[in-house]
Amino acid sequence: MAGVERGSKRKQAVSALRRDLILEAARRVFETEGLDGASLRAIAAEAGYTPAALYFHFESKEAIYAEMLMDSLARLKAEVDRAVAAATTPPERLQAAALAFFDFYARHPRDLDLGFYLFRGGMRPKGLGRDRDRELNAALEASLMPVGEAVAAMGGGVDNARAAMADLFAHATGLLLLMHTRRIRMFDVAPRALMQRQVGRVIAELEGA
């Protein structure tokens, strides 16, 4: 029994290594060729595999994408947390969190692609079981939490906290999409300034109340 378990664990560890090998290959292709270029076959070739072999380690292409997005969201959260830790007062923390979120995606448009692709409207039956989707949602929410916490620390209730999170998230998302599609030029305006102004509005309303 014990021997079987040890053997099983070793096998699992080896299998996990193979998974990571494929994921690293996927990240490499995704970073250089973009999401469109990160086809299953391209990832398999980069990892030195045949396309079908990937299905032993992942249940679909989108499962690989989901893993990459989880990684991306972890990096996002790390950056937001770092920015928040450097701030002192709650309003400063609110501003730091919102701007760190915005800046992260402004600096890493590829991650934005990934997010927009997996967090999309009508998702196919094949793509991503409910559990994986919930995991991604939770990871995204985790990176947004510092905003809610700052609002709470400022005396705003739970409703205000949630409203502020949704408000700033939507505003950031819209601006980022506008930048990313290069349609911001239509308005001849600096998107980050608009983001800052929005943060200022939310803070002012919370302090005024």
Add this chain to the structure above:
Amino acid sequence: MAGVERGSKRKQAVSALRRDLILEAARRVFETEGLDGASLRAIAAEAGYTPAALYFHFESKEAIYAEMLMDSLARLKAEVDRAVAAATTPPERLQAAALAFFDFYARHPRDLDLGFYLFRGGMRPKGLGRDRDRELNAALEASLMPVGEAVAAMGGGVDNARAAMADLFAHATGLLLLMHTRRIRMFDVAPRALMQRQVGRVIAELEGA
């Protein structure tokens, strides 16, 4: 010469009819099956054509999509204009325009799909020449103009007008995306109320200055 011209015009008219026939088929498929279901082959089948035949009338699948989006943007503009015409004071017109924009896409998520698809980041070389893209941009801008005009009527300069347009467009886009992907549930908040609040902020700042 005159005869040739008349003949040519007739041919062009007939050709335009065929185009419209295909476009109507495309709209039908798109409305019932969604964007994913609106493949070139599905559109061709619905129109009673072979896939290749469509390339005589359109240069690509995305060209068909572009035509549908132009139509969608025309309907959007019509609705915005109607709402603006029903308002009297500039602030009311501003609010009417922004909310009409928001409501249009809240009521027609399919049109949102289309817009998000064609107004996307890295567009392939094959898809949509620069001219078509500019046309779509212009049509979108036209539907946003009433906001800018209202700001101008309120004494805001050109910069304020553009900033307000970008601000409200980004906010609406972000909220709509949040609704459309059903991720608004994360925040337990009413998106239209957030949109109204945002319009209120923009108006208040313009009136305060």
Add this chain to the structure above:
DNA sequence: ACTGCAATTCTAACAGTGTTAGATTTTTCA
């Protein structure tokens, strides 16, 4: 060391996508 079993990978194919070349039909005009 050998054998057997399980884990892993490959080959080959399927159904689908957008797109193109070339032959063929249909329509139009003199």
Add this chain to the structure above:
DNA sequence: TGAAAAATCTAACACTGTTAGAATTGCAGT
């Protein structure tokens, strides 16, 4: 009616994600 032009079809190409089944690899116990 005959020739030119417009419109459509057939067949294929290159690509996508995915699956079934055979072949290989590697590890475990005798």
